[in-house]
Amino acid sequence: RRQFLLSGAVAGVGAAAAIGADQLLRPPATADPPPAAPHGQESVPFHGEHQAGIATPAQAHATFLGLDLRDDVDREALARLMRIVSDDAARLTRGEPALADSEPELALSPARLTVTFAFGPRLVARASGVAPAWLRPLPEFTVDRLLPELSDGDLLVQVAADDPLTVAHAVRMILKDTRSFTTVRWVQHGFRRAYGTERPGTTMRNLFGQVDGTVNPEPGTTDFDEVVWCTDGWLAGGTSMVLRRIAMHLDTWDELDRSGREQSVGRYLGNGAPLTGTRERDEPDFTATTPLGFPVIGEFSHVRRARGDDPTQRIFRRGYSFDGVPAGGEVSDSGLIFVSFQADVDRQFTPMQQRLADLDLLNEWTTPVGSAVFAVPPGCAEGGFVGETLLT
Numbered sequence: 001r002r003q004f005l006l007s008g009a010v011a012g013v014g015a016a017a018a019i020g021a022d023q024l025l026r027p028p029a030t031a032d033p034p035p036a037a038p039h040g041q042e043s044v045p046f047h048g049e050h051q052a053g054i055a056t057p058a059q060a061h062a063t064f065l066g067l068d069l070r071d072d073v074d075r076e077a078l079a080r081l082m083r084i085v086s087d088d089a090a091r092l093t094r095g096e097p098a099l100a101d102s103e104p105e106l107a108l109s110p111a112r113l114t115v116t117f118a119f120g121p122r123l124v125a126r127a128s129g130v131a132p133a134w135l136r137p138l139p140e141f142t143v144d145r146l147l148p149e150l151s152d153g154d155l156l157v158q159v160a161a162d163d164p165l166t167v168a169h170a171v172r173m174i175l176k177d178t179r180s181f182t183t184v185r186w187v188q189h190g191f192r193r194a195y196g197t198e199r200p201g202t203t204m205r206n207l208f209g210q211v212d213g214t215v216n217p218e219p220g221t222t223d224f225d226e227v228v229w230c231t232d233g234w235l236a237g238g239t240s241m242v243l244r245r246i247a248m249h250l251d252t253w254d255e256l257d258r259s260g261r262e263q264s265v266g267r268y269l270g271n272g273a274p275l276t277g278t279r280e281r282d283e284p285d286f287t288a289t290t291p292l293g294f295p296v297i298g299e300f301s302h303v304r305r306a307r308g309d310d311p312t313q314r315i316f317r318r319g320y321s322f323d324g325v326p327a328g329g330e331v332s333d334s335g336l337i338f339v340s341f342q343a344d345v346d347r348q349f350t351p352m353q354q355r356l357a358d359l360d361l362l363n364e365w366t367t368p369v370g371s372a373v374f375a376v377p378p379g380c381a382e383g384g385f386v387g388e389t390l391l392t
Ligand code: HEM
Pocket: 206, 208, 210, 211, 212, 213, 214, 215, 216, 244, 246, 247, 248, 265, 267, 272, 302, 303, 306, 307, 315, 335, 336, 338, 349, 352, 353, 356, 362, 366
């Protein structure tokens, strides 16, 4: 009967008239239950105390835009700019076209789209705002080989969703609407597993094959709130964002055997368990030694060095992999778009990065090539705009 209805509909008006138009519209009595809405219909609220895209479980795809302000953009123009892009983001994240959207159909599947804005030092200066002390480029680390064209920027936009077409469309709308205020300094595309490949909540793997993100504050807990959110001034309810583009040299990583790979981090590749445990979430035992008296988790291992001894030096990591076009003679241009959020860069991030620059076996196979620090304003209520605490 279903087949008949369909072929009747395709056959056109004549067939429809023969069986009665009302019958065509009515679902057949034996119809299967309607299929669940596709994942593309899922949306994340744009409005709220904090901006979305930080505590939001990481989506599969993210594009990061580093924009530079045009010379004539003053405080008043900044407020106009942020009003426009906040409106774009509010609509697009709901699955509605932006105003004057030239491809409105592409907006209809938000797929958990979030659009997160953050300000570089020059933007805050243009707004005549009080910049937190940490809002400046990080100190130079010996491991760094930074390229200016992959570093810094005045306005950061993180566009993330579970669908790459959704991300591309939102990026295009944002870039069209920021064109008269900013120029593009850099664009970085990142990815995780495609939506549906693994169970939600599975810790991501990076391109070294490592389980990456196990020890991380849990969104929704007071612990997370303390690590991430600022509490003072126009940044109350906001945070800081460090973005580092870190090349991972897969070609030389290939020369390392499995045990060497596991030693370099201090965790097993199979399930990410510490070398002193069996399950991913087991607490590492940094005091355990081998029969010969060596630490099981080496002093040089990434997790030992990243952890440090000061429990207030913690960050929330929310990175993405990148896989670009290899330069002549090489077969990979891969790595991590390392993204971390923390209330205070100087207090929480920099000492950790300094320790890792001083000693971390992983440095043998990784090189930071881009770096930027941004202040992430709080979220806004409906009718408001991101940045209003700085710009009004
Ligand atoms: C832990 C990989 C860069 C901070 C880990 C782990 C892996 C990993 C596999 C263990 C699992 C986990 O807990 O997530 C990498 C790679 C990097 C990189 C491949 C570069 C390409 C960084 C940087 C920082 C950092 C730049 C901060 C400055 C941390 C922290 C932990 C960690 C805080 C948790 C340590 C703990 O157990 O307390 N990383 N990481 N990582 N990493 Fe990284």
